[in-house]
Amino acid sequence: MKRQGPIILAFVVGMLMMIQFFTPNPFFLSLYNTVLDWKQVVLGCTFILGTWSLIRYHLTRIQRKQDNWRYSYVTLAGLGFMVLSAGIWKTTTGPYPWLFSNVQVPMQSTMFSLLAFYVASASYRAFRARTVHATLLLVAGALVMLGRVPIGAYFSGTVFGVEISLVEISDWMLNVPNLAAKRGIMIGVGLGTTATALKIILGIEQTYLGRTD
Amino acid sequence: MDRYEIWRFDGERGAAAFRISLPDTVGLMDYLESSPRVKMVVPGSEDSVQVSKMVAPGSRDTVYVSKVAEPDVEDSVYVDSRLSRDRQYQHLLVAHGGNLTLPYGLTAPESPRRQWIKYSTINILVAVAAFLASMLVLVTRARRGAKLFIRRIAGLEAVEEAVGRATEMGRPILYVPGLDPMDEVATVAAINILGQVAKKAGEYETRLVVPNRDPIVMAVAQQVVRESYSAVGKPYLYRQEDVFYVTYSQFGFAAAVAGLMMRDRPATNFFMGHFYAESLVLAETGNATGAIQIAGTDSDAQLPFFITACDYTLIGEELYAGSVYLSREPLLLGTLKAQDYAKVVIITAMLAGIVLSMINPGIAESFKSLFR
Numbered sequence: 409m410k411r412q413g414p415i416i417l418a419f420v421v422g423m424l425m426m427i428q429f430f431t432p433n434p435f436f437l438s439l440y441n442t443v444l445d446w447k448q449v450v451l452g453c454t455f456i457l458g459t460w461s462l463i464r465y466h467l468t469r470i471q472r473k474q475d476n477w478r479y480s481y482v483t484l485a486g487l488g489f490m491v492l493s494a495g496i497w498k499t500t501t502g503p504y505p506w507l508f509s510n511v512q513v514p515m516q517s518t519m520f521s522l523l524a525f526y527v528a529s530a531s532y533r534a535f536r537a538r539t540v541h542a543t544l545l546l547v548a549g550a551l552v553m554l555g556r557v558p559i560g561a562y563f564s565g566t567v568f569g570v571e572i573s574l575v576e577i578s579d580w581m582l583n584v585p586n587l588a589a590k591r592g593i594m595i596g597v598g599l600g601t602t603a604t605a606l607k608i609i610l611g612i613e614q615t616y617l618g619r620t621d
Numbered sequence: 622m623d624r625y626e627i628w629r630f631d632g633e634r635g636a637a638a639f640r641i642s643l644p645d646t647v648g649l650m651d652y653l654e655s656s657p658r659v660k661m662v663v664p665g666s667e668d669s670v671q672v673s674k675m676v677a678p679g680s681r682d683t684v685y686v687s688k689v690a691e692p693d694v695e696d697s698v699y700v701d702s703r704l705s706r707d708r709q710y711q712h713l714l715v716a717h718g719g720n721l722t723l724p725y726g727l728t729a730p731e732s733p734r735r736q737w738i739k740y741s742t743i744n745i746l747v748a749v750a751a752f753l754a755s756m757l758v759l760v761t762r763a764r765r766g767a768k769l770f771i772r773r774i775a776g777l778e779a780v781e782e783a784v785g786r787a788t789e790m791g792r793p794i795l796y797v798p799g800l801d802p803m804d805e806v807a808t809v810a811a812i813n814i815l816g817q818v819a820k821k822a823g824e825y826e827t828r829l830v831v832p833n834r835d836p837i838v839m840a841v842a843q844q845v846v847r848e849s850y851s852a853v854g855k856p857y858l859y860r861q862e863d864v865f866y867v868t869y870s871q872f873g874f875a876a877a878v879a880g881l882m883m884r885d886r887p888a889t890n891f892f893m894g895h896f897y898a899e900s901l902v903l904a905e906t907g908n909a910t911g912a913i914q915i916a917g918t919d920s921d922a923q924l925p926f927f928i929t930a931c932d933y934t935l936i937g938e939e940l941y942a943g944s945v946y947l948s949r950e951p952l953l954l955g956t957l958k959a960q961d962y963a964k965v966v967i968i969t970a971m972l973a974g975i976v977l978s979m980i981n982p983g984i985a986e987s988f989k990s991l992f993r
Binding site (some may be wrong): 431475476594604606607 | 678737738739745746749756761802804806807810813816833835837839840841845862866871872873876884898899902905919921924930936937941944948953955957959960964967
């Protein structure tokens with residue numbers, strides 16, 4: 409039963425969720441909403457598990473005096489202080505919202521802003537015209553980028569009697585070859601998603617249960 | 622169901638500009654919700670057309686049915702949700718033009734009746750049933766020993782080499798199972814691949830580090846890694862602190878993993894699952910540390926970043942094929958083959974659509990409606 413139980417559970421719940429997609433029956437609709445509610449409850453409980461994992465990870469680091477172990481004190485102190493301040497002063501007043509707005513949000517914004525530098529370094533590597541493919545990528549990238557900025561509208565010319573602007577070329581590249589490739593990928597993803605879901609419902613795929621044999 | 626025709630009026634002259642037909646008015650049915658609703662689709666997006674509801678059959682009193690915006694639908698969609706099961710209703714199309722308002726196309730009096738199947742999803746139901754049937758046939762064939770050809774996927778071929786490299790260098794392997802929760806299929810696919818990677822890491826006795834953004838994914842990943850080590854006869858290798866929770870914050874997670882890469886210098890990085898804007902932060906940091914990187918995602922927006930910064934990238938469906946490819950389990954190979962056949966059907970349908978569009982646009986439009 410220990411082996412069959414999760415497979416039977418996955419089959420029953422999977423089939424019920426699949427049926428609810430195809431029927432407007434109120435029973436299946438309420439069942440679906442109940443499952444969503446339970447998901448929130450389970451998620452709430454697993455945050456306790458996650459927090460305990462985080463605490464244990466850093467306690468282990470401190471205990472074993474691993475490299476940079478002192479920073480684990482900062483993590484644990486931050487975690488403890490945020491929990492305590494939310495409990496003592498509530499989440500709308502006191503240090504909790506102040507720390508959130510003045511420490512957490514700026515740090516997240518900083519990480520997000522770093523993306524600009526990462527994009528620059530990745531683009532530099534991708535656009536080095538060493539091969540035919542890289543050169544094509546460089547040309548396509550340059551055309552699309554120029555077509556996306558206001559100055560792109562000033563680049564236009566007549567080809568075989570038809571006036572074409574850089575904006576139109578950019579739009580065509582995005583909406584025709586780029587979109588065609590994207591849709592090809594999305595069709596594959598759709599099939600892969602359906603196949604994986606069916607494999608789990610039918611019990612063919614069991615790796616997510618920890619069974620790799 | 623009757624077909625109704627409506628004419629668009631050009632200002633006060635009342636001249637017909639073109640014809641709009643209302644195909645198969647759906648009748649009064651429960652639609653999506655437990656309360657009765659009716660949904661009518663009027664082809665085209667003419668503002669001069671409106672749908673009204675008669676308060677009582679034959680009554681002169683009418684109430685406009687509100688038009689709703691549906692994404693990616695060019696036609697006009699009207700949904701009437703103010704219905705009661707114990708009454709009869711009639712709906713009519715009304716055309717406006719200048720100061721003219723003329724009623725056209727009246728439906729028969731009907732009471733709402735319970736709908737057991739969402740008729741709008743029948744095409745999906747048929748497609749899923751056909752796909753399921755082909756999967757079962759191919760799984761049965763695989764079980765009987767039929768040899769199924771699967772094309773080579775470079776990113777998955779490199780897994781063995783990547784794990785071996787970490788072993789030779791005496792450094793850990795980093796595995797990030799995406800940022801989505803466990804109910805996303807991409808995360809399930811990432812966990813499936815994790816099982817195979819953990820088995821190889823176990824065989825080579827190499828440390829595997831799995832930071833998680835979702836606590837449920839963490840719990841599943843812990844179980845999968847533990848079982849994988851046990852499957853290769855080395856359960857003692859499992860350390861719970863190596864499969865840990867970091868934070869739910871997107872960029873907090875990215876910062877923590879990037880820091881981990883800079884400090885611990887893993888020799889191999891795996892990024893499998895669904896990623897968002899942090900994908901480039903992770904992949905570029907890994908690139909800077911000189912690690913061999915294998916990524917796989919179904920997020921088309923993040924694919925270019927991974928392709929640029931990683932050594933190998935599993936594109937879209939290859940992510941879902943990962944565990945099958947690595948395990949070479951015959952039953953699972955059957956399901957992979959079914960995907961290939963489904964792609965053949967889709968490509969054939971696309972070609973048929975193109976040919977029909979050139980031969981007869983009317984039939985092509987009907988053909989297209991099969992897939993809506």
